[in-house]
Amino acid sequence: MKKFSTVLTILIVCLLAVSIYKYKNPPAQESITFFPIDPKVNFIKTETILSPLNKPTNFILWTIHSTLDQKAYLRQDAGLLFANGRLTGQLSDWKQNTAALIQDDQIATEKSTLLQAITFHHAELHEKGDQIFSSQAMSADQLYVVHSNPFKTFRVPSNxxxxxxxxxxxxxxxxxxxxxxxxxxxxxxxxxxxxxxxxxxxxxxxxxxxxxxxxxxxxxxxxxxxxxxxxxxxxxxxxxxxxxxxxxxxxxxxxxxxxxxxxxxxxxxxxxxxxxxxxxxxxxxxx
Structure with missing residues (x-):
């Protein structure tokens, strides 16, 4: 009976420890929350790129990539893609305990289009004393897609x-x-x-x-x-x-x-x- 009581006590202590840990370190959720900016932490790379795929020719590769200068409690990137002024695509990813994120998508275009992509890069940083800070940046790209013969794309017109x-x-x-x-x-x-x-x-x-x-x-x-x-x-x-x-x-x-x-x-x-x-x-x- 004494052995059972000891085991029960250890189990209760373990459960309490897990509860306290979860209270102080709640599971991350897929959302963006602003916290005060930490000036000591910076993104060393942020990019949003629209580029044509060789085959099939009417597809555009949309890539989002960002790297923080250190691992963060939570990294998130959210991107929006507009075609001729209307939302045609979304990209969103989040990971814990990482510095870098990369994601991409292939976009089919059926007609001549102005593509405009905008991304928000975000990091949630948990520091000593239960303080929470942010680091953030934006990146963007745009591409003109022309369905002519031949099919072509450009950012800045050259002719x-x-x-x-x-x-x-x-x-x-x-x-x-x-x-x-x-x-x-x-x-x-x-x-x-x-x-x-x-x-x-x-x-x-x-x-x-x-x-x-x-x-x-x-x-x-x-x-x-x-x-x-x-x-x-x-x-x-x-x-x-x-x-x-x-x-x-x-x-x-x-x-x-x-x-x-x-x-x-x-x-x-x-x-x-x-x-x-x-x-x-x-x-x-x-x-």
């Missing part, structure tokens, strides 16, 4: 024919997006004079330094919180006003509206069925 294709695809995409965004602005009665307007396709470049009216730490927090919100409310599915969740595929490139009073931002998009969607996010003060 008159390619320049004409660029102008045509840019104009078609811009016309569709402007119509969609204007419909959404009217539908939600958004006072544009109160906002700085940034198409999401330009957000990567604009956020490299600082966003209009914001410091570098404030910009980092806005970028991290924006992608956290996009992941939960866009990438994993768009939640409509009636509570139903629909796929984001086919939706337009989001329009980011930064309030000039620095209190919030809006994310405006349109579903594949033409329904305007508006997300609102409070802008928190940087630490």
């Amino acid at each position: 008159k024919n390619e320049e004409q294709w660029k102008q045509q695809l840019d104009a078609e995409t811009e016309r569709m997006l402007q119509l969609s965004w204007n419909n959404g602005i009217r539908y939600f009665s958004i006072p544009l004079k109160n906002y700085e307007v940034l198409p999401f396709s330009q957000f990567h470049e604009r956020a490299k330094t600082t966003l209009p009216g914001f410091s570098k730490p404030e910009t980092a927090r806005i970028v991290g919180n924006l992608w956290e919100g996009l992941y939960k409310n866009y990438i994993l599915g768009i939640k409509k006003a009636d509570g139903t969740i629909i796929t984001p595929l086919g939706s337009t490139i989001p329009l980011i509206l930064l309030a000039k009073d620095k209190t919030h931002l809006l994310v405006l998009t349109e579903t594949g069925k033409g329904e305007p969607i508006l997300l609102r996010q409070i802008i928190e003060e940087a630490d």
Whole structure:
């Protein structure tokens, strides 16, 4: 009986130890959560690449690769691919206790297309004293795909024919997006004079330094919180006003509206069925 009691005591202690460990080290989940940026940790490589495959010729290889300068508790990369202004593909991966992630997909194109890919690279860092920090970066690429004879692709036009294709695809995409965004602005009665307007396709470049009216730490927090919100409310599915969740595929490139009073931002998009969607996010003060 004494031996049984001893074994039972050891078992209880082990169970308590496991419970305490799980409490302090909860299992990672597939999500993006912003934490204060750790300036000592950096990405040494981040890339989003769109490149043609030799066979079949109408396929494009979409590759996302990132490497942190150390292993992280959690590494995540989330990428969005737009074709002529509408979401056509998503890539998302996460792993624990690693520094690098790489993923790719083959995209079939049926017509001449402007492809635009944007990726958020994120690391969650657990440090001593139960402190949690982040490291983050963005990368992007775009490619013009022309279904002519012969089939060709280019990033920057190198001749008159390619320049004409660029102008045509840019104009078609811009016309569709402007119509969609204007419909959404009217539908939600958004006072544009109160906002700085940034198409999401330009957000990567604009956020490299600082966003209009914001410091570098404030910009980092806005970028991290924006992608956290996009992941939960866009990438994993768009939640409509009636509570139903629909796929984001086919939706337009989001329009980011930064309030000039620095209190919030809006994310405006349109579903594949033409329904305007508006997300609102409070802008928190940087630490």
